[in-house]
Amino acid sequence: MESVPERISVQTSVLNANQQTAAANRELFAGEGLLVMNLMSAPGAGKTTLLEATIKSLRGQFRVAVIEGDLQTDLDAQRIQALGVRAHQITTGTVCHLDARMVARALDKFPVNDLDLLVIENVGNLICPASFDLGESLRVVVCSVAEGPEKPKKYPVMFNKAQVVLINKIDLAEASGADLRELTKNVREVNPQATIFALSSKTGEGLDAWTNWLKQAIEVRALAAMASV
Protein backbone atom coordinates (compact mmCIF):
# COMPACT_ATOMS: atom_id res chain seq x y z
CA MET A 1 0.00 0.00 0.00
CA GLU A 2 1.19 3.43 -0.83
CA SER A 3 -0.23 6.92 -0.65
CA VAL A 4 -1.08 8.26 -4.09
CA PRO A 5 -1.99 11.84 -4.92
CA GLU A 6 -4.98 11.93 -7.19
CA ARG A 7 -7.04 14.66 -8.84
CA ILE A 8 -10.80 14.09 -8.84
CA SER A 9 -13.06 16.17 -11.04
CA VAL A 10 -16.01 17.63 -9.08
CA GLN A 11 -17.69 20.30 -11.27
CA THR A 12 -20.37 21.02 -8.69
CA SER A 13 -21.93 24.30 -7.66
CA VAL A 14 -21.10 25.11 -4.05
CA LEU A 15 -24.78 25.92 -3.50
CA ASN A 16 -25.89 22.61 -5.00
CA ALA A 17 -27.54 21.30 -1.81
CA ASN A 18 -29.45 24.57 -1.33
CA GLN A 19 -30.49 24.60 -4.99
CA GLN A 20 -31.86 21.06 -4.73
CA THR A 21 -33.91 21.90 -1.64
CA ALA A 22 -35.08 25.13 -3.30
CA ALA A 23 -36.18 23.13 -6.35
CA ALA A 24 -38.20 20.79 -4.09
CA ASN A 25 -39.79 23.81 -2.35
CA ARG A 26 -40.56 25.35 -5.74
CA GLU A 27 -42.24 22.17 -6.95
CA LEU A 28 -44.39 22.03 -3.83
CA PHE A 29 -45.41 25.70 -4.25
CA ALA A 30 -46.17 25.20 -7.96
CA GLY A 31 -48.35 22.20 -7.14
CA GLU A 32 -50.44 24.44 -4.89
CA GLY A 33 -50.66 27.22 -7.49
CA LEU A 34 -49.13 29.44 -4.89
CA LEU A 35 -47.23 32.67 -5.52
CA VAL A 36 -44.22 32.84 -3.21
CA MET A 37 -42.50 36.15 -2.66
CA ASN A 38 -39.02 36.46 -1.17
CA LEU A 39 -39.02 39.93 0.36
CA MET A 40 -35.59 41.42 0.98
CA SER A 41 -34.06 44.71 2.04
CA ALA A 42 -31.53 46.35 4.33
CA PRO A 43 -32.58 46.55 7.99
CA GLY A 44 -35.04 49.40 8.47
CA ALA A 45 -36.11 49.84 4.84
CA GLY A 46 -39.68 49.17 5.93
CA LYS A 47 -40.34 45.57 4.83
CA THR A 48 -42.75 44.72 7.62
CA THR A 49 -44.72 47.98 7.42
CA LEU A 50 -44.94 47.55 3.65
CA LEU A 51 -46.08 43.98 4.15
CA GLU A 52 -48.78 45.11 6.59
CA ALA A 53 -50.06 47.66 4.06
CA THR A 54 -49.96 45.07 1.26
CA ILE A 55 -51.83 42.49 3.34
CA LYS A 56 -54.56 45.04 4.17
CA SER A 57 -55.02 45.71 0.47
CA LEU A 58 -55.30 41.97 -0.39
CA ARG A 59 -57.64 41.24 2.50
CA GLY A 60 -60.91 39.57 1.55
CA GLN A 61 -59.64 38.74 -1.95
CA PHE A 62 -56.67 36.45 -1.37
CA ARG A 63 -55.49 34.02 1.27
CA VAL A 64 -52.08 35.14 2.54
CA ALA A 65 -49.57 33.77 5.03
CA VAL A 66 -46.12 34.95 6.03
CA ILE A 67 -42.85 33.31 7.05
CA GLU A 68 -40.69 35.78 8.94
CA GLY A 69 -36.91 35.50 9.12
CA ASP A 70 -35.01 37.30 11.84
CA LEU A 71 -31.87 36.77 13.88
CA GLN A 72 -33.73 37.26 17.15
CA THR A 73 -37.30 37.87 18.40
CA ASP A 74 -40.70 37.07 16.90
CA LEU A 75 -41.84 40.71 16.91
CA ASP A 76 -42.43 40.80 13.15
CA ALA A 77 -44.53 37.61 13.22
CA GLN A 78 -46.61 39.15 16.02
CA ARG A 79 -47.25 42.24 13.91
CA ILE A 80 -48.49 40.10 11.02
CA GLN A 81 -50.61 37.90 13.30
CA ALA A 82 -52.24 41.05 14.69
CA LEU A 83 -53.76 41.50 11.22
CA GLY A 84 -55.40 38.08 11.49
CA VAL A 85 -52.90 36.52 9.08
CA ARG A 86 -51.08 33.27 9.76
CA ALA A 87 -47.37 33.87 10.40
CA HIS A 88 -44.45 31.63 11.26
CA GLN A 89 -41.21 32.98 12.70
CA ILE A 90 -37.84 31.51 11.79
CA THR A 91 -35.17 32.79 14.15
CA THR A 92 -31.79 32.15 12.60
CA GLY A 93 -29.70 32.88 15.71
CA THR A 94 -26.62 34.38 14.12
CA VAL A 95 -27.15 33.33 10.50
CA CYS A 96 -27.49 36.39 8.29
CA HIS A 97 -29.89 34.91 5.69
CA LEU A 98 -32.61 32.33 5.20
CA ASP A 99 -31.78 29.23 3.17
CA ALA A 100 -34.00 26.72 1.40
CA ARG A 101 -33.63 24.12 4.17
CA MET A 102 -34.88 26.53 6.85
CA VAL A 103 -37.94 27.20 4.70
CA ALA A 104 -38.47 23.47 4.02
CA ARG A 105 -38.33 22.79 7.76
CA ALA A 106 -40.83 25.59 8.46
CA LEU A 107 -43.19 24.10 5.86
CA ASP A 108 -43.39 20.87 7.92
CA LYS A 109 -45.20 22.83 10.63
CA PHE A 110 -46.76 25.50 8.49
CA PRO A 111 -49.17 24.15 5.83
CA VAL A 112 -49.45 26.17 2.61
CA ASN A 113 -52.19 24.19 0.85
CA ASP A 114 -54.90 26.77 1.64
CA LEU A 115 -53.09 29.85 0.31
CA ASP A 116 -52.82 32.14 -2.71
CA LEU A 117 -49.74 34.07 -1.57
CA LEU A 118 -46.90 33.14 0.74
CA VAL A 119 -44.54 35.94 1.66
CA ILE A 120 -41.13 35.02 3.03
CA GLU A 121 -39.67 38.07 4.73
CA ASN A 122 -35.94 37.50 4.69
CA VAL A 123 -33.42 38.67 7.28
CA GLY A 124 -32.74 42.40 6.80
CA ASN A 125 -29.49 42.31 4.82
CA LEU A 126 -28.60 43.32 1.26
CA ILE A 127 -25.71 40.89 0.83
CA CYS A 128 -26.11 37.31 2.01
CA PRO A 129 -29.77 36.54 1.13
CA ALA A 130 -28.97 37.22 -2.56
CA SER A 131 -27.04 33.93 -2.82
CA PHE A 132 -29.69 31.64 -1.36
CA ASP A 133 -32.63 30.57 -3.51
CA LEU A 134 -35.58 29.64 -1.29
CA GLY A 135 -37.80 28.26 -4.06
CA GLU A 136 -39.65 31.55 -4.49
CA SER A 137 -41.31 32.65 -7.72
CA LEU A 138 -40.80 36.35 -7.10
CA ARG A 139 -37.89 38.28 -5.63
CA VAL A 140 -38.84 41.68 -4.31
CA VAL A 141 -36.25 44.12 -2.96
CA VAL A 142 -37.32 47.12 -0.90
CA CYS A 143 -35.14 50.22 -0.76
CA SER A 144 -36.15 53.34 1.15
CA VAL A 145 -35.31 56.78 -0.21
CA ALA A 146 -33.49 57.79 2.98
CA GLU A 147 -30.88 55.07 2.38
CA GLY A 148 -29.41 57.19 -0.40
CA PRO A 149 -29.66 56.89 -4.18
CA GLU A 150 -26.41 54.91 -4.56
CA LYS A 151 -27.73 51.84 -2.69
CA PRO A 152 -28.31 49.73 -5.85
CA LYS A 153 -24.76 50.49 -7.04
CA LYS A 154 -23.31 49.43 -3.71
CA TYR A 155 -25.26 46.15 -3.58
CA PRO A 156 -25.59 45.28 -7.27
CA VAL A 157 -26.04 41.50 -6.89
CA MET A 158 -29.08 41.86 -4.64
CA PHE A 159 -30.74 44.41 -6.94
CA ASN A 160 -29.78 42.49 -10.07
CA LYS A 161 -31.56 39.33 -8.88
CA ALA A 162 -34.88 41.06 -8.11
CA GLN A 163 -37.92 41.01 -10.39
CA VAL A 164 -39.49 43.89 -8.50
CA VAL A 165 -37.86 46.82 -6.71
CA LEU A 166 -40.05 48.83 -4.34
CA ILE A 167 -38.77 52.29 -3.54
CA ASN A 168 -40.30 52.96 -0.14
CA LYS A 169 -40.84 55.99 2.11
CA ILE A 170 -41.23 58.47 -0.76
CA ASP A 171 -43.01 60.71 1.76
CA LEU A 172 -39.52 61.27 3.25
CA ALA A 173 -37.87 62.14 -0.07
CA GLU A 174 -37.98 65.86 0.42
CA ALA A 175 -37.04 65.81 4.10
CA SER A 176 -34.05 63.54 3.49
CA GLY A 177 -32.97 65.37 0.34
CA ALA A 178 -33.18 62.13 -1.64
CA ASP A 179 -33.04 62.25 -5.40
CA LEU A 180 -35.75 59.80 -6.47
CA ARG A 181 -34.81 60.05 -10.13
CA GLU A 182 -31.17 59.20 -9.38
CA LEU A 183 -32.22 56.21 -7.27
CA THR A 184 -34.51 54.90 -10.03
CA LYS A 185 -31.75 55.36 -12.61
CA ASN A 186 -29.33 53.38 -10.44
CA VAL A 187 -31.82 50.52 -10.04
CA ARG A 188 -32.21 50.44 -13.84
CA GLU A 189 -28.45 50.35 -14.37
CA VAL A 190 -27.91 47.23 -12.26
CA ASN A 191 -31.20 45.63 -13.33
CA PRO A 192 -32.64 46.96 -16.62
CA GLN A 193 -35.53 44.46 -16.51
CA ALA A 194 -36.78 45.19 -12.98
CA THR A 195 -40.34 46.37 -12.44
CA ILE A 196 -40.08 49.44 -10.18
CA PHE A 197 -42.73 50.99 -7.96
CA ALA A 198 -42.21 54.11 -5.85
CA LEU A 199 -44.51 54.25 -2.86
CA SER A 200 -45.07 55.12 0.77
CA SER A 201 -46.46 52.42 3.08
CA LYS A 202 -47.23 55.16 5.58
CA THR A 203 -49.28 57.57 3.45
CA GLY A 204 -50.43 54.97 0.91
CA GLU A 205 -49.11 57.01 -2.01
CA GLY A 206 -48.26 54.74 -4.95
CA LEU A 207 -49.33 51.65 -3.03
CA ASP A 208 -52.23 50.74 -5.35
CA ALA A 209 -50.00 50.40 -8.41
CA TRP A 210 -47.90 47.82 -6.52
CA THR A 211 -50.78 45.87 -4.99
CA ASN A 212 -52.70 45.80 -8.30
CA TRP A 213 -49.59 44.39 -9.96
CA LEU A 214 -49.27 41.82 -7.18
CA LYS A 215 -52.95 40.80 -7.40
CA GLN A 216 -52.50 40.18 -11.10
CA ALA A 217 -49.38 38.10 -10.44
CA ILE A 218 -51.27 35.97 -7.89
CA GLU A 219 -54.08 35.36 -10.38
CA VAL A 220 -51.72 34.52 -13.23
CA ARG A 221 -49.88 32.06 -10.98
CA ALA A 222 -53.09 30.34 -9.91
CA LEU A 223 -54.31 30.12 -13.53
CA ALA A 224 -50.98 28.66 -14.64
CA ALA A 225 -51.29 25.94 -11.99
CA MET A 226 -54.85 25.13 -13.09
CA ALA A 227 -53.78 24.92 -16.72
CA SER A 228 -51.00 22.47 -15.90
CA VAL A 229 -53.26 20.03 -13.98
Add this chain to the structure above:
Amino acid sequence: MHEISIAECIIQIAVVKAREQNARSIQVIKLRLGTFTTIVSDALQFAFEICRQGTLAQDARLDIEIVPMVARCAVCETTVQPVRGICLICQQCGFPLEIVSGEELQIEYIEVDSDKEVSPWSRFQNEFQSRPVF
Protein backbone atom coordinates in the same frame (compact mmCIF):
# COMPACT_ATOMS: atom_id res chain seq x y z
CA MET B 1 -20.57 36.54 7.29
CA HIS B 2 -22.26 34.04 4.99
CA GLU B 3 -18.79 32.90 3.93
CA ILE B 4 -19.04 30.45 6.86
CA SER B 5 -22.10 28.82 5.24
CA ILE B 6 -20.29 28.79 1.89
CA ALA B 7 -17.14 27.25 3.42
CA GLU B 8 -19.25 24.54 5.09
CA CYS B 9 -20.88 23.71 1.74
CA ILE B 10 -17.47 23.52 0.02
CA ILE B 11 -16.08 21.14 2.62
CA GLN B 12 -19.21 18.99 2.62
CA ILE B 13 -19.11 18.54 -1.17
CA ALA B 14 -15.35 17.84 -1.15
CA VAL B 15 -15.57 15.34 1.72
CA VAL B 16 -18.42 13.38 0.08
CA LYS B 17 -16.44 13.21 -3.15
CA ALA B 18 -13.23 12.19 -1.35
CA ARG B 19 -15.03 9.44 0.58
CA GLU B 20 -16.44 8.03 -2.65
CA GLN B 21 -12.83 7.56 -3.75
CA ASN B 22 -11.73 6.15 -0.36
CA ALA B 23 -9.35 9.08 -0.01
CA ARG B 24 -7.32 9.45 3.17
CA SER B 25 -7.16 13.22 3.07
CA ILE B 26 -7.92 16.17 0.82
CA GLN B 27 -4.92 18.25 -0.21
CA VAL B 28 -6.41 20.83 -2.58
CA ILE B 29 -9.89 22.15 -3.32
CA LYS B 30 -10.05 24.14 -6.53
CA LEU B 31 -12.83 26.73 -6.63
CA ARG B 32 -13.97 29.11 -9.36
CA LEU B 33 -15.38 32.30 -7.84
CA GLY B 34 -17.00 35.03 -9.93
CA THR B 35 -16.66 38.69 -9.01
CA PHE B 36 -20.43 39.20 -9.39
CA THR B 37 -21.28 37.08 -6.36
CA THR B 38 -21.60 38.22 -2.78
CA ILE B 39 -18.61 36.13 -1.71
CA VAL B 40 -15.36 37.80 -0.67
CA SER B 41 -12.28 35.70 -1.40
CA ASP B 42 -10.31 36.65 1.74
CA ALA B 43 -13.30 36.15 4.04
CA LEU B 44 -13.92 32.77 2.42
CA GLN B 45 -10.30 31.69 3.02
CA PHE B 46 -10.65 32.71 6.66
CA ALA B 47 -13.94 30.83 7.05
CA PHE B 48 -12.46 27.80 5.29
CA GLU B 49 -9.57 27.61 7.74
CA ILE B 50 -12.06 27.45 10.60
CA CYS B 51 -14.51 25.02 9.02
CA ARG B 52 -11.95 22.49 7.70
CA GLN B 53 -10.82 21.51 11.21
CA GLY B 54 -11.58 17.91 12.13
CA THR B 55 -12.58 16.98 8.58
CA LEU B 56 -10.85 15.12 5.74
CA ALA B 57 -9.96 18.59 4.45
CA GLN B 58 -8.08 19.50 7.64
CA ASP B 59 -4.82 20.10 5.76
CA ALA B 60 -6.37 21.15 2.48
CA ARG B 61 -5.54 24.32 0.58
CA LEU B 62 -8.43 26.27 -0.91
CA ASP B 63 -7.29 27.31 -4.35
CA ILE B 64 -9.55 30.14 -5.56
CA GLU B 65 -9.60 31.18 -9.20
CA ILE B 66 -11.28 34.58 -9.55
CA VAL B 67 -13.52 34.81 -12.62
CA PRO B 68 -14.05 38.43 -13.77
CA MET B 69 -17.50 39.69 -14.59
CA VAL B 70 -18.20 39.93 -18.31
CA ALA B 71 -21.42 41.30 -19.78
CA ARG B 72 -22.48 41.36 -23.41
CA CYS B 73 -25.08 43.29 -25.38
CA ALA B 74 -27.37 40.91 -27.24
CA VAL B 75 -28.14 43.61 -29.80
CA CYS B 76 -24.81 45.23 -30.78
CA GLU B 77 -22.59 42.49 -29.25
CA THR B 78 -20.44 44.97 -27.33
CA THR B 79 -18.63 43.16 -24.51
CA VAL B 80 -17.70 44.91 -21.25
CA GLN B 81 -15.94 43.95 -18.02
CA PRO B 82 -17.76 45.98 -15.34
CA VAL B 83 -15.67 46.38 -12.20
CA ARG B 84 -17.08 49.16 -10.03
CA GLY B 85 -20.32 51.10 -10.35
CA ILE B 86 -21.73 48.29 -12.44
CA CYS B 87 -24.03 49.41 -15.26
CA LEU B 88 -25.84 46.74 -17.22
CA ILE B 89 -27.17 49.06 -19.88
CA CYS B 90 -25.17 49.04 -23.11
CA GLN B 91 -23.31 52.35 -23.48
CA GLN B 92 -23.30 51.91 -27.28
CA CYS B 93 -26.96 51.23 -27.98
CA GLY B 94 -28.89 51.43 -24.69
CA PHE B 95 -30.13 47.82 -24.61
CA PRO B 96 -29.77 45.65 -21.48
CA LEU B 97 -26.53 43.68 -21.16
CA GLU B 98 -26.50 39.95 -20.45
CA ILE B 99 -24.16 38.60 -17.81
CA VAL B 100 -21.80 36.13 -19.51
CA SER B 101 -19.57 35.33 -16.52
CA GLY B 102 -18.85 36.46 -13.00
CA GLU B 103 -21.57 34.50 -11.21
CA GLU B 104 -19.45 31.33 -10.79
CA LEU B 105 -19.29 29.58 -7.43
CA GLN B 106 -18.18 26.11 -8.41
CA ILE B 107 -15.80 23.42 -7.20
CA GLU B 108 -13.74 22.30 -10.19
CA TYR B 109 -11.76 19.46 -8.65
CA ILE B 110 -10.15 18.16 -5.48
CA GLU B 111 -6.74 16.61 -5.02
CA VAL B 112 -6.64 13.76 -2.51
CA ASP B 113 -4.27 11.23 -0.99
CA SER B 114 -5.51 7.67 -1.30
CA ASP B 115 -4.25 4.33 -0.04
CA LYS B 116 -3.98 2.07 -3.01
CA GLU B 117 -2.20 -0.91 -4.42
CA VAL B 118 -0.32 0.78 -7.18
CA SER B 119 0.77 -0.81 -10.41
CA PRO B 120 3.46 1.04 -12.35
CA TRP B 121 0.98 1.72 -15.14
CA SER B 122 -1.70 3.31 -12.87
CA ARG B 123 1.01 5.36 -11.13
CA PHE B 124 1.97 6.75 -14.52
CA GLN B 125 -1.71 7.49 -15.27
CA ASN B 126 -2.25 9.19 -11.93
CA GLU B 127 0.76 11.38 -12.31
CA PHE B 128 -0.30 12.30 -15.79
CA GLN B 129 -3.85 13.21 -14.67
CA SER B 130 -2.86 15.12 -11.57
CA ARG B 131 -0.45 17.33 -13.43
CA PRO B 132 -1.87 20.86 -13.60
CA VAL B 133 -3.18 21.84 -16.99
CA PHE B 134 -2.12 25.30 -18.16
